[in-house]
Amino acid sequence: MSEAVKPIDVAVGILMQPNGDVLLGQRPEGKPYAGYWEFPGGKVEPGETIFAALQREFKEELGIEVLDGEGWCGVEHVYPHAHVRLHFYISRSWRGEPQSLEGQAFAWQGSVGVEPLLPATVPLIEWLDLVRYGEAGQSS
Numbered sequence: 001m002s003e004a005v006k007p008i009d010v011a012v013g014i015l016m017q018p019n020g021d022v023l024l025g026q027r028p029e030g031k032p033y034a035g036y037w038e039f040p041g042g043k044v045e046p047g048e049t050i051f052a053a054l055q056r057e058f059k060e061e062l063g064i065e066v067l068d069g070e071g072w073c074g075v076e077h078v079y080p081h082a083h084v085r086l087h088f089y090i091s092r093s094w095r096g097e098p099q100s101l102e103g104q105a106f107a108w109q110g111s112v113g114v115e116p117l118l119p120a121t122v123p124l125i126e127w128l129d130l131v132r133y134g135e136a137g138q139s140s
């Protein structure tokens with residue numbers, strides 16, 4: 001079973017504007033979970049640091065340069081297609097305007113209204129609201 005398989009490291013970036021809005025992208029056709037929404041990112045390549053992978057993915061997917069990032073949390077998830085270990089970073093500092101270089105849709109979101117989200121990302125949204133808006137921002 002999958003416990004013998006080494007998880008695949010994935011670098012995931014949450015770009016956060018001063019008002020708390022965050023950037024989500026929609027997975028393109030041809031990938032597992034096509035059409036699902038996610039925070040931009042991708043697999044870490046051999047020999048690459050997580051943050052370097054994050055910078056490379058943002059350049060490739062969105063044409064922006066991530067200048068700074070703070071490791072936020074790690075989540076492991078076993079999908080039918082892969083066992084992934086997600087490394088989430090929050091970045092408040094980047095250069096350039098996101099462009100859809102791989103044909104994917106993307107959207108800045110305050111309270112996250114796009115769906116469906118990738119299953120491993122769903123629980124993050126509630127935790128993220130605590131980072132963005134504090135306890136007072138919790139609706140229930």
Ligand SMILES: Nc1nc2c([nH]c(=O)n2[C@H]2C[C@H](O)[C@@H](COP(=O)(O)OP(=O)(O)OP(=O)(O)O)O2)c(=O)[nH]1
Nearest residue numbers: 010012038039040041042043077082084118120121
């Ligand atoms: N980018 C991203 N990936 C996520 C999130 N949540 C989540 O479960 N994942 C999973 C889905 C995938 O199994 C994996 C990311 O791999 P990917 O296939 O998108 O990576 P990649 O762009 O390097 O893909 P490729 O080169 O193989 O085409 O992480 C998330 O919020 N953002």
